[in-house]
Amino acid sequence: MQDLKGKKAIITGGNRGLGKATALAFAQEGIDVAITGRDEKALQATVQELEQLGVKATYAVFDIGNYAAVQKGIKTLIDQLGSVDILVNNAGIAAFGTFNEMDVDQWSRIIQTNLMGMYYVTKEVLPHLIDQNHGEIVNVSSTAGLSGNASTSAYSASKFAVIGMSESLMREVRKNNIRVCTLTPSTIATDMAVNLGIASKDSEDSVLQPEDFAELVVAGLKLPRRAMLKGASLWSTNP
Numbered sequence: 001m002q003d004l005k006g007k008k009a010i011i012t013g014g015n016r017g018l019g020k021a022t023a024l025a026f027a028q029e030g031i032d033v034a035i036t037g038r039d040e041k042a043l044q045a046t047v048q049e050l051e052q053l054g055v056k057a058t059y060a061v062f063d064i065g066n067y068a069a070v071q072k073g074i075k076t077l078i079d080q081l082g083s084v085d086i087l088v089n090n091a092g093i094a095a096f097g098t099f100n101e102m103d104v105d106q107w108s109r110i111i112q113t114n115l116m117g118m119y120y121v122t123k124e125v126l127p128h129l130i131d132q133n134h135g136e137i138v139n140v141s142s143t144a145g146l147s148g149n150a151s152t153s154a155y156s157a158s159k160f161a162v163i164g165m166s167e168s169l170m171r172e173v174r175k176n177n178i179r180v181c182t183l184t185p186s187t188i189a190t191d192m193a194v195n196l197g198i199a200s201k202d203s204e205d206s207v208l209q210p211e212d213f214a215e216l217v218v219a220g221l222k223l224p225r226r227a228m229l230k231g232a233s234l235w236s237t238n239p
Contacts, residue, residue, distance in 0.1 A: 013091030
């Protein structure tokens with residue numbers, strides 16, 4: 001298994017939910033972590049938690065759906081880390097509504113953030129990984145990207161697109177010793193899921209927790225370089 005100590009990681013949406021759990025799991029492995037988000041106070045608090053685990057931690061505030069902001073923010077983070085080995089594209093938004101009920105602007109925002117935002121961030125990080133001829137990219141999709149459901153057209157469309165983009169990228173950059181993994185978790189008890197009414201914080205024994213997801217990410221990164229986790233779905237054992 002690979003030793004991850006000393007690696008440098010960027011995690012989008014790293015101040016809460018899956019991103020924060022992954023950042024903390026990385027820090028416990030000795031990985032220096034840079035996190036992004038739009039809530040500066042939450043980012044600062046998370047950085048303090050990460051630093052208490054003995055790693056270098058930093059943050060940048062920007063909207064991943066804004067390419068100019070992404071260009072500036074990612075450059076700042078890589079300069080602060082000194083390099084980058086791992087990118088976790090976690091940031092995303094969700095809203096549910098029927099095809100006709102959902103406002104066009106909201107539908108577009110979901111696509112802009114979940115798909116275009118992931119593209120923007122990856123586009124800025126990828127040249128660094130190619131130049132050093134190694135790297136890891138973990139793209140977070142969803143089981144909603146494997147099958148559509150009523151009232152999830154925008155979210156499912158964005159997550160289906162993420163899978164297609166991610167798998168195409170995986171085939172493109174294998175020659176550069178870069179592993180690209182696409183994860184499709186089921187419902188996890190994050191703040192977003194709770195606010196949408198699809199999960200409860202009070203049901204730890206029956207609903208996936210962010211820490212479960214973080215363990216999967218770490219396990220995939222620890223695989224020997226000869227092996228690659230192309231994709232994985234994470235489900236609760238409870239129906």
